[in-house]
Amino acid sequence: MERIPILKMGPFLLVTIQVDLYDRLALTLENDLINMVSKTEAKGVLIDISAVSIVDSFMGRILGNIASMSKIMDAATVVVGMQPAVAITLVELGLTLAGVHTALDVEQGMELLRNKIGQLDTDEEGLYDSFI
Amino acid sequence: MNKESAAALKGKKKQILDTWMANQTKDAALRDDLMSVAELQQQSEEFLNSLLKAFASSQAENPDSAGYEPIHDILSEISISRARQGFSPRETSAYILSLKEVLSQTLEERYKDDTTVLYREIISMNKIMDSLSLVTTETYIKGREEVILRQTSEMSEISTPVIRVWEGILALPIIGTLDSARTQVVMEALLEEIVATGSRIAILDISGVPTVDSLVAQHLIKTVSAARLMGAECIISGIRAEIAQTIVHLGIDLTNIYTKATLASALKMSFSMLNIQVTRASQNGPIGSKQNFGF
Amino acid sequence: MIVLSKEKLSIQKEQDVVLFRNRIKELATKIGMSLVNQTKLITAASELVRNMLRYGGGGITQLEIVSKNSIPGVRLVFADEGPGIKDVTLAMKDGYSTGKSLGLGLPGAKRLVNEFDIKSEPGKGTTVTIIRWKNGL
Incomplete structure (x- = not known):
């Protein structure tokens, strides 16, 4: 079965969606991602959707679910790289992805996540710097 | 329109052009700021030549026939360029209407002894000129619409600088x-x-x-x-x-x-x-x- | 309104949706629709085709290029023979859902297209027709 790879980068998980998602694939991603958050005790999840041309209400709900579930497990979710056409469409559709953080690209997303978990002690922070 | 009328008009071509030009230039509505008299003369002569040629053709009565095609082309060109230059609709249609007046006068002189033929020929000439006048108005409006469309798109582009x-x-x-x-x-x-x-x-x-x-x-x-x-x-x-x-x-x-x-x-x-x-x-x-x- | 091209596509499983979306994209690109308008159209189609699969048990979609007043557009028809919708007015309301979705499908799809028509008869099925014009107006 088709799966979307999840990369571990230090305390973060990075998912780059590069295929057109159909519903089952999106559900599988939600499931895999939440399991990975739990297994790796990740502090942040970055979902790069810059290559995604269509986000409908189902996909929007999955993104919202991932954010809410991760939050319960103390991980922040950032959706990065949404295309302008997709953003305009989502607004028209009536979906604002409340609770999901957004950033323009992976770099800014990482920065945002690092600020979110900035309370961690400096030793560890130095460790993250070497990853970025 | 019969051959005789066509020949009569052709014979008086110089005179027609002069009177037509005089009519156009004396009209207070003509904007000499938008177009020089020499330009107008050249444009009018070219038009008159094609028109007389069409009158002499076998299908002179039918303004949609092939003989009138070059005339439609010239007319469209004139109206569109006038629309772009900012002529008013009145000024643009005056072009063809003032010619109609001159042609009527010429035919009147030719047939002053035979009112039946005069009546028939005038009607026939009127029909053709009216149809040409419609072409002028139509293309004029088209020309204006193009201007409006261009301005609209320019405006929406200019008005959103990021x-x-x-x-x-x-x-x-x-x-x-x-x-x-x-x-x-x-x-x-x-x-x-x-x-x-x-x-x-x-x-x-x-x-x-x-x-x-x-x-x-x-x-x-x-x-x-x-x-x-x-x-x-x-x-x-x-x-x-x-x-x-x-x-x-x-x-x-x-x-x-x-x-x-x-x-x-x-x-x-x-x-x-x-x-x-x-x-x-x-x-x-x-x-x-x-x-x-x-x- | 003139129909310039017409084709049918059967939707029976989720993977058919990807093909269906790609085909709409091809049609929309062909008539020169902007990226934003394309995205809105495909997103609306995506919502409707999901409804068709989930509640209507699959069905037939019809993809057409149409033209009105010399403005081209894409018309899509979604027809299923499912249980139908009891109260169409209620189904068109934001946030209403009989399933566990956000309830944005039908009303959201309507906002994303220029023309939207829904006909449903309980026990017989549902037919939704949408049009998005090239200029988006």
């Missing part, structure tokens, strides 16, 4: 009324620029928007929401006192949106959001001295 005011900060001065079509253009231009420059903050300045009703507010809110989805924040600036009043009276909720009275204060806010500090350089220091700016 300015990069600082690294990571864009400004979009909105001037004029925001309707749905325009919002779409503005929104797209802004979001594209956000991606292209990687800017995290966009300032929408509405100082130039005359009124903000609930529809305009909704358009603004949509733009802000779309930018947020992409990971950028918007600040709406340039909110005048009367606009603030209408917003509150209409019950429009802008509590989730950053608003500032002026572009300057919006820029200040952007700086603090991006942790940028701008300080005045010390008066005597080398950085502040004028030489450094290359004056």
Whole structure:
């Protein structure tokens, strides 16, 4: 079965969606991602959707679910790289992805996540710097 | 129209052209600021030549026949160019109508002894000229429509400049009324620029928007929401006192949106959001001295 | 309104949706629709085709290029023979859902297109027709 790879980068998980998602694939991603958050005790999840041309209400709900579930497990979710056409469409559709953080690209997303978990002690922070 | 009339008109061509020219130039409506007399003379002569040729053809009665094609072409060209040059519809149709007058006079002279033929020939000539006059009006309107379309698209392009005011900060001065079509253009231009420059903050300045009703507010809110989805924040600036009043009276909720009275204060806010500090350089220091700016 | 091209596509499983979306994109690109308008059309189609699969048990879609007043557009028809919708007015309301979705499908799809028509008869099925014009107006 088709799966979307999840990369571990230090305390973060990075998912780059590069295929057109159909519903089952999106559900599988939600499931895999939440399991990975739990297994790796990740502090942040970055979902790069810059290559995604269509986000409908189902996909929007999955993104919202991932954010809410991760939050319960103390991980922040950032959706990065949404295309302008997709953003305009989502607004028209009536979906604002409340609770999901957004950033323009992976770099800014990482920065945002690092600020979110900035309370961690400096030793560890130095460790993250070497990853970025 | 019979061969005899066609020949008679052809024989008097020089005279017809002169009278026609005189008619056109004496008309107070003619704009000699838009077109020189010499130009007009040349254009009219060319037209008259083709027209007389068509009159002499076997299908002279039918204004849609092949013989009239070059005439339609010339006419369309004249009307469209007149539309673009800013001639009025009256001036444009006067071109063909003043010729009709001259042709009537010429036929009258030719058949002054035979009113039956005169009547028939005048009717026939009128029919042709009327149909040509319709062509003029039609193409004139088409020409004007082209002008309007071009201006509309130019306006929507010109009116949405996205300015990069600082690294990571864009400004979009909105001037004029925001309707749905325009919002779409503005929104797209802004979001594209956000991606292209990687800017995290966009300032929408509405100082130039005359009124903000609930529809305009909704358009603004949509733009802000779309930018947020992409990971950028918007600040709406340039909110005048009367606009603030209408917003509150209409019950429009802008509590989730950053608003500032002026572009300057919006820029200040952007700086603090991006942790940028701008300080005045010390008066005597080398950085502040004028030489450094290359004056 | 003139129909310039017409084709049918059967939707029986989720993977058919990807093909269906691609085909709409091809048609929309052919008539020169802007990226934003294309995205809105495909997103609306995506919502409707999901409804068709989930509630109607699959069905037939019809993809057409149409033209009105010399402005081209894409018309899509979604027809299923499922249980139908009891109260269409209620189904068109934001946030209403009989399933566990956000309830944005039908009303959201309507906002994303220029023309939207829904006909449903309990026990017989549902037919939704949408049009998006090239210029988006």
